[in-house]
Amino acid sequence: MTSIPEQKALDAPHKITLDARSRLSVTGVLEIESFDDGMIALATTRGPLVIHGQGLHLQELTSGGGEVRVDGTVDSIAYEEDAPTGGFFARLFG
Secondary structure (H helix, E strand, O other), X not given: OOOOOHHXXXXXXXXXXXXXXXXXXXXXEEEEEEEOOOEEEEEEOOEEEEEEEEEEEXXXXXXXXXXXXXXXXXXXXXXXXXXXOOOHHHHHHO
16 A cells, blocks of 8 residues: 555545446545455545445546546445455455
């Protein structure tokens, strides 16, 4: 995971923009933890963020600004207390 001082991470901008449930933009992304066409888990400056949907595709990641763009049908966006552990199969069979 990207090493960034905790206070600096909290001060970094973080914004979520969803357009018509089909185009999502998230800034303040530190790391893409996992993804598939039904779920994307991100580490953000404000904590773990999980996006659920259908046909989700990562379209762009700008490393300088920490921005991720996603296309597909977004069903839910939620911050989680703890980041999802393990990869796809660990969550599936764990």
